[in-house]
Amino acid sequence: MSNFDMLYNFISGPLFIVAVIVFIGGSIYKIHQLISLVNQKEKFIWRYMSWKYSIRSILHWIIPFASTNWRKRSFMTIMTFIFHMGLVCMPFFLAAHVILINEAFGVSWWTIPDGTADVITVIVIIACVFFLLRRLILRDVRFITTPSDYALLTIAAAPFITGFLADQQCCYYRFWLILHILSGEIMLMAIPFTRLTHMLYAVFTRAYLGSEFGGVRHARDW
Template structure:
């Protein structure tokens, strides 16, 4: 057991980061070169001002018409994404690991808050899964892969939550948690989770076209 643990938090973690960072960079750089090769004109239309204007209107809750028309979805997506990104970074147990390995540490969330945030992520994934089932326009475009992405995203939080509470055998759960987290990171460059990086560019381009050429708002 100890051997497996050492392996998943040692070499496998290194591999995960290499694949996650390398894969994401590969996707972004290859896309940049493709753009440069075939759609070079896109760069001529890019505008920092209108890129930021567009991005801001879509990362501030209720700043777009569509968000205001769907308050529940808006709250769920924002809460979900915030918890998804903040919890793992500011979780005390994670910071302790950084401290042990690299002598790096920073402010940590109180455990009870992190606990709630993990539940929020899990709850939001359940909500999104139900939404895919219930709303016909979403169900129509949903495939197995869409549920898989939700499962991949929820898994580190489910296993982390269970490991923290130690309801089931701790070591096993911890190993599963690490594996789940690694799976999620590795999945990012190879699935639609890539939207985490692409979002900024698609928004910036659309914002630039709407603002710079069409003199219109895109929110």
């Protein structure tokens, strides 16, 4: 077995399993921690949580252009939605990923056509560049940017950049492939323990504000 095969087997085998366990375990821990905190110190929150207003609020913000701020920033909105949809859909529906899953577990499902996947990848990378430029150029965004924001952007962009380069299969295929798998695993593991945690918490913060605005304030929050 070559060195490459050993490395590949390690990062796509044991390390992948570790990453998934850290992601799932970490996510459960973070959500549990948040809910415990509510129970310990802000139990009153439950009294005001409302399914109706939570869902109303989440829908207004999860649908592009359904809130005033999404409409005011149309380019940002388009970029944000494509970026996040790419981030969530590509790991599950990219043909190359589904083939791997099929080889490992014998199950398979619909995949994104390769051409479309390429386009999505490029747009996600463009979106990352756009986010980077915003951080560097816009004074208000630059002022609140911390080094961790660049790190998070790198973590999110890396699987797409490396995946795109590996997919070209022109040069250093193995190098990019290894980096691609590694960066995907780093991102998975980073979600619960960095501000990527907004993937887990956004639904709660949105639901709480939606409930307060709907149930107590009788006002719209979008």
